[in-house]
Amino acid sequence: MNKKNYLNSINNSQKPFIIYKTIKGFDLFTDFSKKIILNNQNIKHFLNQNHSSKKKYKSTDLYIGFFGYELLNNLIGIKVPRQKSINFPKGIFYKPETKINLKEDLIYESQSTHKINRNFKINIDQNLYTKIFDKFKKKIRSGQTYQIKICTKYKNKSQIDPLDFFCRLAKTNLAPEAFMIKDKNYSIISCSPENLINKKGSSISTKPIAGTLRKTKNINKRKALNFFKNNIKETKEHNMIVDMERNDLSRICIPGSVKLKKEKSVEEYKDLYHYVSLISGKLKEKVENIDIIKAMMPGGSVIGCPKISTLNLLNNQEKENRNIYTGSFGFIKFNGDMRFNIIIRSILNYKNISEISVASGVVIDSNAKHEFNENFIKAKALIDLYK
Amino acid sequence: MIYVIDHKDSFTHNVVHQFSLFDDVKCDDFSKINKSKLNQASTIVFSPGPGSPKDYPLSSKIYKEFKGKKKIIGICLGFQQILFSEGAKIVQQNKIYHGFQSEVLVNKSSKLFNAGSKFKVGRYHSLKLKEPFQAENFDITMRCAISGAAMSFENNIDKIYGFQFHPESFLTLNGKLLIKKILSA
Numbered sequence: 001m002n003k004k005n006y007l008n009s010i011n012n013s014q015k016p017f018i019i020y021k022t023i024k025g026f027d028l029f030t031d032f033s034k035k036i037i038l039n040n041q042n043i044k045h046f047l048n049q050n051h052s053s054k055k056k057y058k059s060t061d062l063y064i065g066f067f068g069y070e071l072l073n074n075l076i077g078i079k080v081p082r083q084k085s086i087n088f089p090k091g092i093f094y095k096p097e098t099k100i101n102l103k104e105d106l107i108y109e110s111q112s113t114h115k116i117n118r119n120f121k122i123n124i125d126q127n128l129y130t131k132i133f134d135k136f137k138k139k140i141r142s143g144q145t146y147q148i149k150i151c152t153k154y155k156n157k158s159q160i161d162p163l164d165f166f167c168r169l170a171k172t173n174l175a176p177e178a179f180m181i182k183d184k185n186y187s188i189i190s191c192s193p194e195n196l197i198n199k200k201g202s203s204i205s206t207k208p209i210a211g212t213l214r215k216t217k218n219i220n221k222r223k224a225l226n227f228f229k230n231n232i233k234e235t236k237e238h239n240m241i242v243d244m245e246r247n248d249l250s251r252i253c254i255p256g257s258v259k260l261k262k263e264k265s266v267e268e269y270k271d272l273y274h275y276v277s278l279i280s281g282k283l284k285e286k287v288e289n290i291d292i293i294k295a296m297m298p299g300g301s302v303i304g305c306p307k308i309s310t311l312n313l314l315n316n317q318e319k320e321n322r323n324i325y326t327g328s329f330g331f332i333k334f335n336g337d338m339r340f341n342i343i344i345r346s347i348l349n350y351k352n353i354s355e356i357s358v359a360s361g362v363v364i365d366s367n368a369k370h371e372f373n374e375n376f377i378k379a380k381a382l383i384d385l386y387k
Numbered sequence: 388m389i390y391v392i393d394h395k396d397s398f399t400h401n402v403v404h405q406f407s408l409f410d411d412v413k414c415d416d417f418s419k420i421n422k423s424k425l426n427q428a429s430t431i432v433f434s435p436g437p438g439s440p441k442d443y444p445l446s447s448k449i450y451k452e453f454k455g456k457k458k459i460i461g462i463c464l465g466f467q468q469i470l471f472s473e474g475a476k477i478v479q480q481n482k483i484y485h486g487f488q489s490e491v492l493v494n495k496s497s498k499l500f501n502a503g504s505k506f507k508v509g510r511y512h513s514l515k516l517k518e519p520f521q522a523e524n525f526d527i528t529m530r531c532a533i534s535g536a537a538m539s540f541e542n543n544i545d546k547i548y549g550f551q552f553h554p555e556s557f558l559t560l561n562g563k564l565l566i567k568k569i570l571s572a
Binding site for chain 2: 140141142143144145146147235236237238239240242243244246247248250251256258260263300305306307308309310363364
């Protein structure tokens with residue numbers, strides 16, 4: 001098949017497919033022979049499946065898909081109170097039979113003729129945001145949490161061409177954990193920058209991001225590093241996340257093996273700089289993939305710290321289901337290797353309703369107005385696709 | 388064996404990891420304490436955690452039961468938990484330290500560390516010890532070099548030790564040495 005027209009033909013075929021960023025380009029997965037809708041009952045069975053008896057693996061010997069936020073809470077014994085919900089599945093995984101490598105520059109011409117609605121509604125206005133913010137600040141003062149992320153949601157109704165959105169997003173904002181899913185009644189378009197689990201054999205690493213700086217003409221990588229280093233608030237937030245991720249890896253790794261490989265470095269992306277650390281470890285012998293998922297998910301950097309008490313505070317505050325937001329997308333290979341990201345900077349389009357969730361952190365010295373605007377800036381890159 | 392009592396913190400397993408370099412470590416949630424592990428342990432460690440000592444009466448009970456019988460170590464909330472059980476008041480501070488690296492200074496009452504030496508340490512605490520505080524055989528042995536807030540105590544008679552800061556944090560230089568000293572004390 002001519003690769004140039006491949007994206008157009010797969011899109012026209014109406015077959016569900018998934019695209020996931022790789023180091024050099026993208027992998028496209030399709031021809032799904034199985035689709036597993038996850039719930040609290042079947043997730044343990046799904047994660048405990050053992051395929052590792054095989055000697056030779058094909059590149060399609062894997063399950064690819066996502067865990068939603070609520071499912072990951074329930075998996076570690078945290079209840080989410082009854083919330084407003086669109087009844088979107090809690091998690092879905094697919095078994096692909098075809099995998100295609102794509103180059104970084106995706107060529108696709110949308111033939112969609114639907115008019116796109118550009119107006120979004122936000123679920124928490126600045127007033128309400130400030131109230132929640134002040135409440136959480138009190139919780140920080142009394143020591144119940146040290147850092148907590150307030151989530152706001154932007155919604156609109158429109159019929160979109162997800163592949164067109166994804167290709168445009170990949171041009172303006174090429175993120176290392178970008179992915180898209182197109183299925184019959186839903187799609188996800190994401191430019192997630194954050195890797196949560198990278199497991200190969202007994203090696204595991206995680207790469208938390210805490211700290212974002214917009215690119216301008218006057219800033220280069222070195223200046224960005226200085227900005228982060230001299231910004232006490234960003235530094236403290238980042239430190240907290242590093243210690244929390246060290247902790248989560250320590251649950252499943254051999255004592256002494258958890259190492260901070262890269263401490264507070266700057267990574268440069270098309271529009272922004274991220275403050276990033278890399279932590280790695282060697283897995284203990286008897287650790288199963290389910291233990292790894294339970295130790296690492298939901299990813300701490302997008303929740304706050306300490307994880308359990310902060311999740312409880314969030315769940316009691318939030319009136320709407322987070323769905324995919326702050327869940328994880330990725331794959332589990334039949335040989336046991338895994339790669340998962342954190343689902344942020346993403347659009348969920350379900351039954352022609354789009355939702356974009358964003359969050360920013362409350363620490364003791366953050367400012368409500370600043371964080372509210374920060375949320376909008378994060379959403380804007382995605383909202384701008386609606387034209 | 389060292390038994391770590393976890394107050395559902397996101398740093399507890401850093402503590403477990405660090406202590407594991409010296410001895411066999413077991414760790415359970417504070418609400419699911421195993422009696423026989425508790426009895427077998429040579430050292431009990433109260434972990435960091437959210438909230439304040441009054442939220443964890445079970446941990447105070449364990450402290451009182453084993454005081455003088457086993458070595459007891461408290462970190463952050465655990466530090467406060469021990470002092471609270473000794474009658475101290477634990478109060479909110481004006482300036483809050485979360486993810487903060489600061490310098491602590493050892494004073495003359497320390498038997499384990501040299502007076503005048505300084506350590507760079509990681510801090511994650513909203514609350515602090517209200518002073519003046521007095522309890523038999525307890526000495527405040529390290530203080531924040533800037534604010535003077537209590538950062539460590541020693542009770543060398545009953546072998547009870549505590550750090551308000553986090554020796555297991557990557558922000559603490561020489562954290563391993565601090566733990567080694569109190570474990571061999």
